[in-house]
Amino acid sequence: MNGASPVLIGFLVAAAAILLVMAAIARTTTEPPETQAAVTSTGYRLRKGWLWALAAAAVVSLAISLPSFPYGKPATLAGQHFPVVASQYSFELPPAVPAGKNVVFDVTSKDVNHGFGIYDPRGHLVAQVQAMPDYVNHLPLRFTVTGHYVVRCLEYCGIAHAAMQGAFEVR
Amino acid sequence: MSGPRRIMWAYLTTGIAVFGLMVLVGLAMRAEQAHWVSFDPGSFYALMTLHGSGMIVALALCGMGGLWFIMDREQPMNQGLAWAAYGLIVLGVVAVILSVFPGHFGAAWTFLFPLPFVGTTWPSWATGAFLIGVALVMAGWTIFCAQLLGCVLSRYGGLRGAMGWDLVFHHDAFLRSGRPEPPPAAFAALITAVDGLFAATGGMLVGVALIIHWLDPGVAIDPLWAKNLTYLFGHTFANLTIYMAIAFVYVALPRYAQREWHTSQVLAIAWWGTLLFVATAYFHHLYMDFVQPRGLQYIGEVASYLAAFPPAVVTIFGGALLVYRSRLRWTMSSMFLYAGLIGWLIGGVGALIDATVPVNVSLHNTLWVPAHFHTYLLEGVTLFIFGWIFADLEARTGAVSSALTRWIVGLGIFGGGAILLLGWYVAGAASVPRRYAEQPAPGPSIAAWASVGAILLIAGLIACLFEAVRLARTRSAEPAL
Amino acid sequence: MTFRQFILGLSAIAGVTMSTLPVITGDKDIAIQPHHLDHAVLMLLGAIAGLAISVPRSEREAAPWLWAAILCPPAAMLLMSPSFYAVVDRSPWLHVFDHLVFFGLGLVTAYAGQRYVRGVGVATAVMLETMAIVAAFGYGVAPAAANLRVPGAPPQAALAGDTTRGKTLFAQNCAACHGASGQGGMGPTLTNEGSRKNLAETEAWIKKPAPPMPALYPNPLSAKDVADVAAFVQLLK
Numbered sequence: 001m002n003g004a005s006p007v008l009i010g011f012l013v014a015a016a017a018i019l020l021v022m023a024a025i026a027r028t029t030t031e032p033p034e035t036q037a038a039v040t041s042t043g044y045r046l047r048k049g050w051l052w053a054l055a056a057a058a059v060v061s062l063a064i065s066l067p068s069f070p071y072g073k074p075a076t077l078a079g080q081h082f083p084v085v086a087s088q089y090s091f092e093l094p095p096a097v098p099a100g101k102n103v104v105f106d107v108t109s110k111d112v113n114h115g116f117g118i119y120d121p122r123g124h125l126v127a128q129v130q131a132m133p134d135y136v137n138h139l140p141l142r143f144t145v146t147g148h149y150v151v152r153c154l155e156y157c158g159i160a161h162a163a164m165q166g167a168f169e170v171r
Numbered sequence: 172m173s174g175p176r177r178i179m180w181a182y183l184t185t186g187i188a189v190f191g192l193m194v195l196v197g198l199a200m201r202a203e204q205a206h207w208v209s210f211d212p213g214s215f216y217a218l219m220t221l222h223g224s225g226m227i228v229a230l231a232l233c234g235m236g237g238l239w240f241i242m243d244r245e246q247p248m249n250q251g252l253a254w255a256a257y258g259l260i261v262l263g264v265v266a267v268i269l270s271v272f273p274g275h276f277g278a279a280w281t282f283l284f285p286l287p288f289v290g291t292t293w294p295s296w297a298t299g300a301f302l303i304g305v306a307l308v309m310a311g312w313t314i315f316c317a318q319l320l321g322c323v324l325s326r327y328g329g330l331r332g333a334m335g336w337d338l339v340f341h342h343d344a345f346l347r348s349g350r351p352e353p354p355p356a357a358f359a360a361l362i363t364a365v366d367g368l369f370a371a372t373g374g375m376l377v378g379v380a381l382i383i384h385w386l387d388p389g390v391a392i393d394p395l396w397a398k399n400l401t402y403l404f405g406h407t408f409a410n411l412t413i414y415m416a417i418a419f420v421y422v423a424l425p426r427y428a429q430r431e432w433h434t435s436q437v438l439a440i441a442w443w444g445t446l447l448f449v450a451t452a453y454f455h456h457l458y459m460d461f462v463q464p465r466g467l468q469y470i471g472e473v474a475s476y477l478a479a480f481p482p483a484v485v486t487i488f489g490g491a492l493l494v495y496r497s498r499l500r501w502t503m504s505s506m507f508l509y510a511g512l513i514g515w516l517i518g519g520v521g522a523l524i525d526a527t528v529p530v531n532v533s534l535h536n537t538l539w540v541p542a543h544f545h546t547y548l549l550e551g552v553t554l555f556i557f558g559w560i561f562a563d564l565e566a567r568t569g570a571v572s573s574a575l576t577r578w579i580v581g582l583g584i585f586g587g588g589a590i591l592l593l594g595w596y597v598a599g600a601a602s603v604p605r606r607y608a609e610q611p612a613p614g615p616s617i618a619a620w621a622s623v624g625a626i627l628l629i630a631g632l633i634a635c636l637f638e639a640v641r642l643a644r645t646r647s648a649e650p651a652l
Numbered sequence: 653m654t655f656r657q658f659i660l661g662l663s664a665i666a667g668v669t670m671s672t673l674p675v676i677t678g679d680k681d682i683a684i685q686p687h688h689l690d691h692a693v694l695m696l697l698g699a700i701a702g703l704a705i706s707v708p709r710s711e712r713e714a715a716p717w718l719w720a721a722i723l724c725p726p727a728a729m730l731l732m733s734p735s736f737y738a739v740v741d742r743s744p745w746l747h748v749f750d751h752l753v754f755f756g757l758g759l760v761t762a763y764a765g766q767r768y769v770r771g772v773g774v775a776t777a778v779m780l781e782t783m784a785i786v787a788a789f790g791y792g793v794a795p796a797a798a799n800l801r802v803p804g805a806p807p808q809a810a811l812a813g814d815t816t817r818g819k820t821l822f823a824q825n826c827a828a829c830h831g832a833s834g835q836g837g838m839g840p841t842l843t844n845e846g847s848r849k850n851l852a853e854t855e856a857w858i859k860k861p862a863p864p865m866p867a868l869y870p871n872p873l874s875a876k877d878v879a880d881v882a883a884f885v886q887l888l889k
Contacts, residue, residue: 007534008600011524015517022513025491029499036430036497043492047437051484058476061527068529071461071468088290111290111852113283113394115459115536117604123611125533125602130459132394133285134795134850137461152611154459154536154604156279159213159292162607249713285852306726313722317776321713321769329771368775372725376783379729380791387735389857391849396790 070127072140077104079140086114086131088158091151091166099146099170105139107131114164115154121147128154143170175243178253182236183560185261189229190553194632196222198625201591204610205618213292215608216277220301224267224280227409228308230548232260233556234415235315241418242319242360246326252318259311266304270297279606280305281405284377284397288384295385302382309374312408316367323361327353333361335439342436355432356418358442363415366407366449374404395462406453413515413547414445416555417486420508423562424490427505428497432489441481448478458531468528475526479519487512503572503580503638504565507558510585514550518543521596536606538614539599542592550588557635564642576638583631587624594621660704667697671751674744683847684734684792691732691754692784698758699777707766707773720764721773725780728757732784734792734848738840794850818884821877825868826885834888839865846886854882 079102085092087110097103107116107129114131116139129139143149146169153164172180196218202208203215239253270276274297278287287298323333328350331337335353337345345352353361377400384390425432454471457463490512499505521543525534534540565571572580594617599605603614610618653661670693682690731753740750761780765773823832829839836842849857858878859869869878 005600007524007530008596011521011596014520018513018516018520022491022509022516025495026509028496029494029501031496033498034496036493039492039495043488043495047484047488047492050488051480054480054483058480062473062476065472065527065529066469069465069468070528070532071465112286113398117536119602123602125537127532128459128535129461132398132460132462133852134394135460135462139461152604155283156216156606157286158290159216159277161216162212162604162609249715252713252715252718310722314718317718317722317765317768317772318713320775321772324771325711325769365775368779372779372782373786375726375779376729376786376791379726379733380787383730383733383735387733387862388860389849389853389862390734390792391794391853393790393793393795395795396786396793400786400790 070129070139072104072138077102077138077140079103081106084108084116084131085110086116086153086164087111089153089160089164091116091153091164093151093166093168096169096171097143097149099143102140102142105129105141106136107139108136109133112157113155114157115152117152117154119150119152120145121149123150125154130155146170174250175240175247178243178250178257179236179240181254181257182232182239183556185257186229186232186236186556187560189225189232189264191632191636193222193225193229194629196225198622198629201594201618201622201625203608204615205622206615207619207622212608213275213277216279216606217271217275217293219606220277220279221268221271224305225264226548227280227412228260228264228267230412230552230556231312231408231415232257233559234412234552235312237556237559238319238356238360238363238415238418239315241356241422242322245354245357246322248318248322252314256311256314256318259307259314263304263307263309263311266300266307270301270304274300276301281401283401284381284384284392284394287381288388299382299385302378302385305374306378306382309371309378309404312367313371313375316364316371319360320364320368323353323357323364327351327357333357334443335434335436338434339436339439352434355421355434355438358434358439359414359418359421362442362446362449363411365446366414367411369450370404370407370411373400374408377401377404395460398457398460399463402453402456406456407449409544409548410449410452413552414449416511416552416559417482419555419559419562420486420490420512423504423559424493424508426562426566427502427508428493428499430493430497432493438485438489441485444477445481448474448481452478452526455526455531458528459535472526472528476523479523482515482519487516500571501577502561502565503577503635504558504561506577506581507554507561510581511551511554511558514554515547515552518545518547518551521546533602534599536604537599538595538603538605540605542595542599545595546592550585550592554584560639561642564639568642568645570642570645572638572642576634580631580635580638583627583629583634585631587627587629587631590624591621591628592624594618594624656704656706660701663697663701663704667694667701667755668752670694670697671748671755673751674747683844684737685788685847687737688732688784688788688791688793691728691751692781692788694751694754695728695758695761695784696781698755698760699762699781700758701755702759702762702764703766703773703777705763705766707763707770709770713769714767717764717767718772720760721762721768721776724757724761724764725776725783728754728761728780729783729787729791731757732787732791737792792848794846794848794853814880815884815887817877818880818882821873821881822884825873826881829865834885842885842888845888851882851886854885855879858882 081104082094082097084105084107109131111133115128116131117128118126120126127139127141129137149168149170151166153161200218203210275293276297327333333353338352377397380392384392421432451470451474454467455475458468494509525531525539525543598614598617601613603610740747758780762773762777765776829837830842831837834842855878858881861867
């Protein structure tokens with residue numbers, strides 16, 4: 001484990017909340033029953049609130065996430081370009097990449113689809129892009145942490161997929 | 172047994188049999204990742220291919236049988252076509268199994284071109300057998316979808332009637348007209364039919380292209396094009412296994428709660444949304460393809476978010492409201508149906524997190540993916556199917572399982588399942604990639620305790636099977652379902 | 653004449669006229685993408701004709717018709733196989749017949765679906781037409797080489813062969829059948845080959861051709877030779 005992941009904690013909290021609420025609702029079947037008509041009107045009011053709450057959450061999430069989409073047009077991507085060529089079952093990688101500067105990985109594949117997944121020195125997946133034959137994917141990045149980065153294939157590509165690795169230094 | 176019921180049970184028993192086998196295959200994969208057993212990567216990926224394709228077809232078969240039976244009661248359908256679809260799918264499953272044993276085909280069921288043709292370790296005939304197997308399944312699926320579509324169109328007065336257009340926009344006039352109102356399950360049928368034919372469109376096209384390429388390697392295929400169509404087919408088909416099984420909740424849960432589940436205007440509109448979003452959400456599989464037109468990436472995130480609204484606001488909320496302070500009888504069936512709603516919702520949360528592009532950067536193709544889809548397939552769809560099977564058994568025999576049995580089954584399936592699922596979530600958050608025969612740390616240690624969860628789950632499933640057989644053998648009065 | 657008959661007649665006339673295009677335009681080689689789209693139009697006209705034929709209202713499913721409605725779309729996609737085009741292209745009249753078959757498949761898909769249950773024919777027609785249009789964007793169509801052009805260090809250097817060397821090798825080994833500039837002769841034309849096969853597929857084909865083309869790999873052409881020739885063939889216009 002690489003310390004506490006906010007994504008995991010957020011998910012577990014949500015899952016626990018769902019479980020508790022749904023269990024509480026299931027418990028009400030032991031209480032004196034009410035008619036369907038009696039619970040429906042309150043239920044529909046609640047449902048409206050639930051819809052608006054969900055809509056608000058979705059809008060906030062979209063507003064936060066849309067500006068941080070990782071896509072860029074090759075022409076507008078400033079920074080030093082590094083070619084990455086994947087093939088069954090290895091990567092042709094630059095030996096070293098500068099820290100603190102904009103860099104762009106131009107990623108392609110010689111044979112099948114591969115994934116170019118960059119793991120930082122602590123083992124976290126920090127960025128990835130698909131390596132496709134006939135196409136070049138441009139992955140803009142800016143490294144802040146120096147050290148040894150491991151590259152793993154993140155698209156199933158054949159028998160030695162799990163062993164397909166590479167590495168580069170960020171200096 | 173009546174003709175339609177026999178058809179349903181043929182689909183259900185075949186689906187459950189395949190499901191059971193694939194559970195064991197899944198355990199073998201997890202145990203291999205935990206280093207409990209050891210086999211070569213080629214066998215691991217062949218099993219992975221079998222597990223994925225087998226499970227999707229197993230869940231689809233169960234959903235199809237049940238939904239066909241439900242809609243057949245609305246308007247009788249041609250039984251010959253239902254048997255033909257069944258036969259084609261069974262043939263397809265046999266071809267897929269042959270491609271894996273002895274063929275050793277291991278490209279994964281949603282392989283991405285040019286994969287099964289470049290750098291492969293299995294004979295070419297195995298690739299062909301797999302492609303033809305999938306084509307047969309798709310042919311059966313297309314018949315089923317066309318039949319469902321024909322059923323709802325002729326029963327409710329064309330597309331307008333089946334979609335509940337007048338029910339929504341001319342509510343009072345519609346009620347006065349005395350035209351048949353589509354029940355909630357009919358919406359599941361319509362959306363399954365339309366989106367199912369849409370999935371088949373993509374699947375047939377890429378399938379023919381791949382078969383042609385198999386015969387003549389000179390025929391070019393654009394890899395990005397193939398990727399889009401593969402996921403259009405794979406995502407939509409897998410997603411529809413959920414929406415088919417919702418019909419079971421609509422029909423069976425109200426009976427246990429002794430309440431009614433009506434077609435409201437909101438329910439109709441929610442299903443219109445589902446119709447649209449199920450067909451457009453697949454773009455989230457291509458988030459890491461930066462050459463994909465950028466507008467499609469935005470559509471992917473928005474559609475994935477919106478796809479959650481109809482279930483969360485209408486079906487799951489409606490199910491909870493149906494149960495709230497009702498006279499619900501807790502039986503195996505109602506327990507499964509209700510628990511399935513919980514699993515579906517929790518899996519949906521996991522899916523929404525992953526559908527957010529900046530988060531997807533660090534979760535795409537990690538174990539977070541199997542984590543969330545197993546949550547709503549294993550603790551959602553599967554439970555709806557079990558709920559439906561037990562609903563039929565309980566209605567037919569009048570027998571009820573003891574509380575002790577329910578606890579044993581529940582502990583195994585929900586408790587063991589939770590441990591199994593947590594393993595994927597934790598490993599996914601720790602950046603362990605999916606589809607690795609040999610995982611980097613902390614993968615193997617997590618796989619070990621996840622395998623314990625899988626064994627508990629299987630114990631629960633076995634207890635559940637015994638209980639189902641016991642109920643089935645209890646002779647009884649009239650079928651009431 | 654009813655409106656239905658008018659539409660039926662119109663689409664049939666348009667379909668048959670369009671089918672004769674290869675005879676009118678001569679035996680011109682066209683790229684796969686417009687060729688697919690051409691067929692998509694033929695299928696659309698067929699489907700319109702099929703939907704224009706009135707069908708009896710029936711309460712029951714006419715089950716046998718469903719088979720025709722769902723088997724025609726994949727059959728049409730099989731016929732749209734780019735390797736099949738090469739055969740059909742040799743004779744304009746065979747080509748016209750091929751076009752009439754596409755029109756017919758569109759017609760049967762729609763009409764049979766309608767006969768099965770009214771309304772289903774619209775769905776099957778939409779399926780067929782969607783397939784036909786989408787096929788133009790990837791089935792037998794390789795991505796444009798422009799995709800591989802990269803600012804900075806170009807990775808295609810690692811992929812592509814040496815075209816200058818390829819040209820020499822082509823003149824020595826291929827020109828006898830395919831013509832000095834790939835215009836064709838005893839063998840088929842190779843102009844615009846880049847729109848039919850991508851580099852990898854051209855290489856794969858040269859390494860393992862179908863008769864009557866002889867296999868020149870591994871002798872006299874080495875793997876490097878094949879890569880160079882393939883790179884040159886990709887450039888032929």
